[in-house]
Amino acid sequence: MRFLDLAATSAAVAATSGRRAKVELLAGALRALDPPEVPAGAGWLAGELRQRQTGVGYASLRDLPPPAAEPTLTVAAVDAEIDRIAAVHGPGSQARRRALLGALYAAATAEEQRLLTGLFSGELRQGAQAGLLADAIARAAEVPVTAVRRALLLSGDLRTVAVAALDGGAAALAGFGLQVGRPLAPMLAQSAPSVDEALTATGTPAVVDVKLDGIRIQVHRSGEDIAVFTRSLDEITSRVPEVVAAVRALPARELVLDGEAIGLDEAGRPLPFQQTSSRAARRTTPSTSGRTPVAPAVLAAAETTGQAVLTPYFFDLLHLDGDDLIDLPGRDRWAALAGAVDESLLVGRVLVDDAEQAGAAFAAAIEAGQEGVVVKAPDAPYDAGRRGAAWVKVKPRHTLDLVVLAVEWGSGRRQGWLSNLHLGARDPRTGEFVMLGKTFKGLTDELLRWQTERFLDLAVEKGDWVVRVRPEQVVEVAFDGVQTSSRYPGGMALRFARVVRYRTDKTAAEADTIDAVRAIHAGRPTA
Structure with a gap:
């Protein structure tokens, strides 16, 4: 497929306001891709590069060569060039990367250059995110959209799902399941300006969780093997020994946990988000008598890091010793979580019947230095990868x-x-x-x-x-x-x-x- 055709689709999607029209444009482009081009092309249509890290920043996108007069690039050729750019490292890498980037842009027309800049900068903003692409994949492959969404939720990889749907249809999509060790897209929360409005969405009774300003983590355990993933499904296991130690100390043999890892000061209050995310703070040892209890396994592992303590707190359980729990109501998953995880590793949670109780929980969370709360419907399944009304976050503005x-x-x-x-x-x-x-x-x-x-x-x-x-x-x-x-x-x-x-x-x-x-x-x- 010509790269120009994909760029034209991107521009047309950006200029189109209707969801149905966007889906038709995207589906047409997906059908036109050759099978080897689907992983890259599907990702580009969602504004994502297949290569997560390319080394190309805003400074690299200045002073680029003028566009080519005629299109010569293909999807496969552009993907291969981005592979080459991403692989550059070592002494002189900046100059080599700039030369490769310049050559790619010199071969691109003006419309192709606009798409490249949007992809490299992460600011394509064409109104075609993963949810819309799921509909387009279903249309292109002529399979039920529910099958595509289910596979996407369980795999966490739009490109893999697109390949499966376009190559193997509904039968290939049915083969996706929760696999311990393979991350799945996390369930997300809508926003509301107040707990009153959050309760309007979730209904009552509801559960109110403390919202921690930390790193979203998904932890998979199979025996002694433990893997920790971020919200974007990147693996960070080696960087969070405290999280690994805490989960290894649990009695269950097979787990998939959803939660947050957060840095704490000496009084057990949360550190600023940047200190948590970069682990750049000085090493601290939170007191177990402070506001937030810290599991002994976390403290023991933190002694070896020389960095800020990152403590995991879990709020959901998706798999336990051979049983998938994602389709169960929240109350059932949370009961299983409470039985499998030590209380010191659980996010603060209260059951509320009205707005007054929810407001009190919100005030307590803010007073403790937390980011806010997440109001949750107890009867909702774990809707992986979706931002539905079952979870609603409330933060001070x-x-x-x-x-x-x-x-x-x-x-x-x-x-x-x-x-x-x-x-x-x-x-x-x-x-x-x-x-x-x-x-x-x-x-x-x-x-x-x-x-x-x-x-x-x-x-x-x-x-x-x-x-x-x-x-x-x-x-x-x-x-x-x-x-x-x-x-x-x-x-x-x-x-x-x-x-x-x-x-x-x-x-x-x-x-x-x-x-x-x-x-x-x-x-x-x-x-």
Whole structure:
């Protein structure tokens, strides 16, 4: 298949709003792929590279050669070139990788270059994620969509499922099952602004779990063999000896557990997410008399790491000693979990009958330094890989009034509009603005049109990628927290920032200060 045809499909999907029309476009492209091209092509249609790590970052995507006039690339050839790029390592690797990347781009037309940039940057944003691809695979292979979704949930690999469906049909899909040692896509939670709205989705009675701001882990045990996987299904077993030790100390011989690993300070309170995820904090030994109990096996393993203690806390059990549990109601899985796992390794959980009880559980979680809660319907099965109404997360929402410092031109469906905002907080000591990150979330088509006109009027430098503007426009931004970051001059960055509204009633001099951001970062209340 020509790479240009796949790029044209991607562009058409981005320009199409209807789900059914998107599915038809994607299904047509899947049918046109040669069998060896399906793993790469199916992934690209979902915005994912088959090669998880390529070494190509934003800096590598600047100063690229002009596009080719005529298309010559095939899907197979592009996949092979990306393999070569991903394999580069050792002395001089940066120059060799840049040369290979330049050659690939030089052979690509303008439309093909846009697809390549979206794939390498992870920002394809064509509106075709895994759920939509499941429908398209079913349409292309003429199999029930439920069979595709089931196989996808159990395998966690869209590319493998696409190959099976297109090559072997329903019979091949039926061969997928939960296999201990092979990770499956985790069940996800919707978001709600309050526990009241969460309970509207789940109904009552409901279970309220403490939401930990850690690393999502899925742990598989078969005898003495233990493997730990992240939410993205990457294996991290060697990096989390405390998790391995804790699971090895359990009596069951065969387990698949779902949970979080989190760093704790000496009082047993959670460390910032970045310290958990990078294990860059100094080594600490949480006290067993603190707020959060730590299993002895975890402490013993932590003594050997010289790093921050990562403690696992589990909230679901998917397999136990030969029996798959994913189709059982939550209450049955959680009862089995309580019988198989020591209480010190369980996420805090309460059963509630009304909003008042749920609100009290939420307040207690926040007071303990946790991220929030997840409200769960006890009768729901484990819907792997899906973000349904059975699990609903609730977190406190921060908002700040920040100033737009620059805007990036959009791509895909946002081509021709100014999209990604560079956000800054006011430094009252210098009168300057300190950049805290970027966001394109929360922008409607109406806001995109308005801000394109507004920021072109404020422009002081118009680049092909970024338009720098006078720091005058205030925007209200919601976010989940502030994390340490060496990427920005203030040493901090907003987590999951999204636009709430533009504040035409405020001047830049009235925007929030960098001091307010530091207070949120430190966990202090702001005025």
